[in-house]
Structure formats: structure tokens, C-alpha cells
Amino acid sequence: MSGVFDRRPGVAASGDEAVAAGRDIGTAVTAPGAIGKQHIEHLTLLAAAPPAPVPRADLVDAPPGLTNLPERPRLFVGRRRELDVLRAGTATGTAPLVHVVHGLGGVGKTTLAAHWAADHAAYSPVWWIAGDDRAAVDAGLGALATALLLRTGAASLQEPQLRDWALQWLAAHDDWLIVIDNVSEPADVKHLLAAVRGGRFLITSRRSTGWHGIAETMALDALTSEEAVELFARIAPDAGDAVADVCSELGHLPLAIEQAAAYCLESGTAAERYLALLADYPADMYTATFAGRNEQRTVARVWRVTLDRLADVPLAVTILLTVAWYAPDDIPRSFLDGLGSPPAVDRAIGRLAAHSMVTLRGTSALSLHRLVQAVSRTADPEDPHRDAGAISAAREIAAECLVEAVPEDSADPGQWRTWRRLLPHVEALAGHTDPAEDSVDLARVFSRVGQFAGHQMTGSRAKRLLRRGEAGVVRHLGPDHLLSLVARNRRMGFQPLPLRQALDHVARCERVLGSRHPETITARYELTASYLEAADLDRALLNVREAVALRSRVLGPEHPETLEARWGELRVMAIQDDGEAAVDLVEQLLTDCTRVLGDKHPLTLTVRGSQTQVMSSVGRSITAMMFRATREIAAQGEKALAEVRTAADDLREAHSREAVEAWVQEALPEAVGRLADCEAALGREHADTIAARLNLAHMHLGTGDFDAALGLARQAAQEADRYVGADSFLSAMARACIMNTAIATRDVATGTETLDWFRRFLRANVSGGSEAQERAQAQIDAMENAWALALAEPPAEE
Structure with a gap:
């Protein structure tokens, strides 16, 4: 071959991504706008036309x-x-x-x-x-x-x-x-x-x-209760009657409701059983998924993603696990002051709020969803943020924070706002923890907060805390320790012991502390209530007078506890209807309380409120009637309304209608003034204020001003439900006043609504077996019959 024949063809390429080849090629792919050509002997090949340019x-x-x-x-x-x-x-x-x-x-x-x-x-x-x-x-x-x-x-x-x-x-x-x-x-x-x-x-x-x-x-908040039930029913329409309870337990959170309803549907589980499973196996239920559902879309796993994002601020996770042991609303940020420096705590709370794990309530409080709390209290070995050690440590921190937060004096009205904010969180911690794990300090908190709750007349709430506190202190320190005796005294102040137990407690105090020790004298003073429960009024009066004398000698005649004992003596005398002596005592006691404690002190206001009852025979009869009802509701809730009705009949037999109306007219201005003073000094939420409002409602009922009576009674009922408890004596008495107003005015809607409330109240508060339930049903039947008779009677002539 000649040199000319062996020479390779010339190669050229143009464009940013052109292709050049020194020999034959099959296919050349070029970038937009690039042209490649290869000269093979005398042949030139061009690439395909470029795609359309990208439009504006x-x-x-x-x-x-x-x-x-x-x-x-x-x-x-x-x-x-x-x-x-x-x-x-x-x-x-x-x-x-x-x-x-x-x-x-x-x-x-x-x-x-x-x-x-x-x-x-x-x-x-x-x-x-x-x-x-x-x-x-x-x-x-x-x-x-x-x-x-x-x-x-x-x-x-x-x-x-x-x-x-x-x-x-x-x-x-x-x-x-x-x-x-x-x-x-x-x-x-x-x-x-x-x-x-x-x-x-x-x-x-x-x-x-x-x-x-x-x-x-x-x-975006959770669903309403009605919407939550509707969502559940769309998924599992045959889950039974406890669907609303499940939705409430899950805080009406859509994802949790869908998860629960799907579980019930797929496994054929009734809502009532689901509740039991949730209580017994929370870790399993919070991560339970169902066919066709992303395993990561369960409440526990969804929130783990958030905790992962908070991992760079460990204090944020600690705070979340700590506040999980409290009530969900109005958690004071001051509880958390000891967990780090102020900037560190602020930053941690801010991160939690930014990720919607807590909600800030102004600058002093926060809240969080109850299901977030429930999951945060539940150990999960697959979640590094919620292993058993972290949950246990958070529980101990929550208890320590409450111990530090308890004020010094539960009798000081200036500290009541702090006590009131503390109460629901102490109750929540008690409800979420095992009594066997209470430290002695936490047990003392339960006892002290229970005493405050008792002073606020919160009934069963106080008794639960007082029992829990006493049991914990005794378990740690023994029954003869001073703190154990103090805890029992507190409990006796709001839950009278059977007489034999009360006498044994007084004897123990005398043996351990001596007869003149203040706590021994307090034990003797609280013994009075046990005598009253046993219907031994004579011994009750002798005992309380002995307590007055001892306190006067040991503490002084003007000591607040001595004045308190004198008030106790006055109550026993009023129950006995010891007229003349009671009149003299109440006037002197009111003078002394006003001078020593001030006219806005709770005890002064209480004595002032009793003055109108004690100063006349009509008032003393009403006081006796209220005592009988109070005693019965404390002992056996279903008999209380019968006692009220019987005592009211006795009142009508003892005093003419004209005498009662005259007493009401005379007492009305004082009742108005006392309510205003209670609101100013004690606050609207104090039980004494609610009782003063209810007392004024009864006054207006007695004068025939039914509109005023109904308005005041309804307000008293709402405040009693909210602040004292829907199962409290105050709530029942407020409804009784509403019912009396409905009867007087033939108000069918109000009467029917109130009867429904009493049905729920009596059934919820019944104690004992079938016999007690039968008595409760008899009370409901009697109220329904009385209401029917009232509607059948013609209205009274003006």
C-alpha cells in the first residue's frame, strides 16, 4: 500500500460537547447545539437535529x-x-x-x-x-x-x-x-x-x-369530642358504648383515634376492652399498627421523630418527660427552675414549643396534650429517649420539683393562688405513680396539699391525698413519729375516723408527745367530729370545750388555733340548738377574730356568716338541717337528699312561713355583703365564696325573687363543679336550690335537666352493694314523683 492510501481520515469536532472519532462509529450522542463530523474518505456525516430549546x-x-x-x-x-x-x-x-x-x-x-x-x-x-x-x-x-x-x-x-x-x-x-x-x-x-x-x-x-x-x-388543635366519636365510628361502627371514653382517653387526637379504631375493627375488640388494654399495655398499644398502614404512622413513632430533632438539646427531652407526670394544663414554669440555668431552661422550653410538643400559656405556664404525656410516661425499649431509666428519672425529678414548690403556709390567703395551681399537678402525680414508691418528702407533700384541699372543701380530692400522704409517712417513719401523728391529725380534720380509732389516736399522741403538746391538743380537737359522727352531741361538746381550754392555756387565748377551736364549739352548740349561749359566743368570737385576724381573714368571714344563723331560732334550725345533710353525704351520698328533705319538713313544722320570710328579709343585706367580702378576700374559687353565693340564692328563693335565685344557684353550681368537684356536697346543694326554683316556677326544662343531674350524681356516689343501689334508685324515684306532683299542682296565687 502506498503511504497516501494508508493515511487516516481527518477528524474535526465543534461545540462544547461535540464528538470526534478517528474511525467509523455507529451512533454519536451529542449535547444540544453540538455538531460532530467525521471525514471518511470523501463522506461527511451530520448529527440529528437538536431538541427544542427550553422555553421562557x-x-x-x-x-x-x-x-x-x-x-x-x-x-x-x-x-x-x-x-x-x-x-x-x-x-x-x-x-x-x-x-x-x-x-x-x-x-x-x-x-x-x-x-x-x-x-x-x-x-x-x-x-x-x-x-x-x-x-x-x-x-x-x-x-x-x-x-x-x-x-x-x-x-x-x-x-x-x-x-x-x-x-x-x-x-x-x-x-x-x-x-x-x-x-x-x-x-x-x-x-x-x-x-x-x-x-x-x-x-x-x-x-x-x-x-x-x-x-x-x-x-391546629385536636378534634372536639363529637368529631372524635364520629371519626372513630366511621372506621369501627360496632365498637360498643365506650367509644367516647376511648376518644377522651386519647385526647381526641385524630391519628390516635384512627389507630385505636382500626385496631378495634381489625381485631374485633370492643372499645371498653381497648381502654383496659391501653391501661395495662400502653407501650404495645401506642405502637400498634394495622394492615395497610405505615408502621411509622403511630403516635409513639411520629413523636419519636420530633424527639430525635430535639436531641441536640437534651434538657428539652428531660423537661418533656418530667412535665408528663403533671396535669396537662397550666404547668407553672417555676417548677422547672432547678433543672438548669435560666437561659438553658428557656431555650429547652422554647424548642419544645417550636416543635408543638408543648404550648406556652403566657410567660409563666405551659400545657401539653394529654396523650403526649401518656406516651412520655411509658417506657419503650426501642426508643432511646424513653427507655425505662429515662422514665424513672423523670418521675423522680417531677416529684422533687413539687416538693420544692410547696409553699410554707396553707392558711395564708396570700399563698392560695400558688396552692391552687399546685393542687391538680400533685393529684396528677399521685394518680400516675405507685404509692409504694413515694418518698417521705413526697408523702408529706400529699398530706400538706390534701390539707389545703380540705380547707377549700374539695371533699373526696382532699381525702385521697390525705390518706396517701399518711400511709407514705407511716411506712417510712413508723406510726409513733411526730410527722406520722401530724399526718393523721390532718386527715382527721376532713375525714372523721370511727370513734374507737380516733380515741386510740389521741391516746397515742398523749403517750408519745404528752398531753400538752400542740399536736396532741389538735388530735383531741379533731376527736369532736368523731363524736358528732357517732351522734354523741354531749360528748362532742365536752370534748371541744376541753380542746378550747387546752389551746388557750398552751398557745394563748388569741392564738388562731384557739379561735378555731372556739368556732368548733360554736358549731356544736348550733347543732344542739343551744340558742342563748350560742348567741353570746358568736358575738364575742366575731369581735375577737376581727381584732386579732382582721375582718377579711377566712375564719372571721366564716364566723360572720354564721352570725345570722345563730342569732335567731330560724337560723339555728337551718344550721341543724345543713349539718344533717352534710353528715349524711360524707357518710353515704345516696341518703343526703333524703336528709335534706326530712330536715326541711322539720323546719316547716317548727316555724311558720311568715317567720322564715321575716328572717330572710332581715338577713339578706348581710348575705350580700358577705359574698362581696368573700370574693375580694378569698377569691371566687374558694368553697366559702361558693357557699356564700349559694346562701344568697336561698335568701332570694325565700323572698320569691326566683330569677335572682336561679342565676345565683346556677353560678354556684358551675363554680362548685369546677373548683370543688362535681361530686361535692356544694354541687349537690346548688342543684337542690335550682330544683326548688324550678318547682316554684314550674320550669319544665330546668327541672328535667336538674333531675338528670341528680340521677347521675346519686348513681356515681352510691356506695356498697345492691342494697345501696336500690336506695339510690328509691331516691331518684322519690324525686321524680315530687317533680311530677309539683307540675300537677296549680301555681301558688300571688
């Missing part, structure tokens, strides 16, 4: 109905207020309309967003973007750009170019809706929100903070 974003219109929404939620209930807020939103014309729906994981943010977006097909596109992080947001924008460019035949772009093109398109158009779901950090979407001037964004996030200046925020 402002020249591309979205096809109608373009969307990538997930399936429309079939299980959607309630949320009318939130939907109305979203519908009412209007753009400013200078910035996009941005709504951020924030809330606890599992509260239904994604479901709300999907439901609302599905109703807005007029937008185009309606586009769903995952907001887990910045990369997910950019990927979602890239998918939007790809969908918009699909019809144009434009060449494909790399992801950064797709993101930028999507931002340009959004900036050039207005009629679109972008949903960004589950945004972890506001910074991940700020670049997107800043790049456009129109359109609409709906963002869901657990983050409640960081949105100021860029979005309108809307907090």
Missing part, C-alpha cells in the same frame, strides 16, 4: 387540572373554623398568600391540607411538595417544572436548572396552589416564598415559630 417560563401556561395531589382523604371530620380561615384568605398583590398550619404530630395537618386542596381544582397547578428538608423542596419544584415542560418537547434539564425554571414560572403566574407538607425548618422554604409575588402556598409544619413576617399561622 413566562410563556408556558399550565394545562387545566394539572395536579399531583395524594388521594382525597375519605376520613375527614370537623375543622369548619380552620376551613373558613383558609377560604377567607386574600392575597395582597405584592406577595404570595401563605398559610402555615402548625400543630402536634398526628393532629391532622396533612389531612386538612389535602382536603382543602382537593376542593380547589380551579387553581392550576395544584401541586404537592414534601417539605422534610431543602432537598425535598427542591425536588418537588423540579417535578413541577418537568410536568409543565412535558408538552413543550423541550430538552431535559438538570435538577438545579429545573428548580430555577420552576421558580421563574411561579414568579410569572398567579393562579396556582402549592402545598408544602411537613416542613421541618422554615429556612427550607424561605427561598421559595421570597422568589414569587403571587399565587398561594399552604404549608403544614410541627414548627410553630419562625414564620413571622413570611406567613399567616394557624394552630
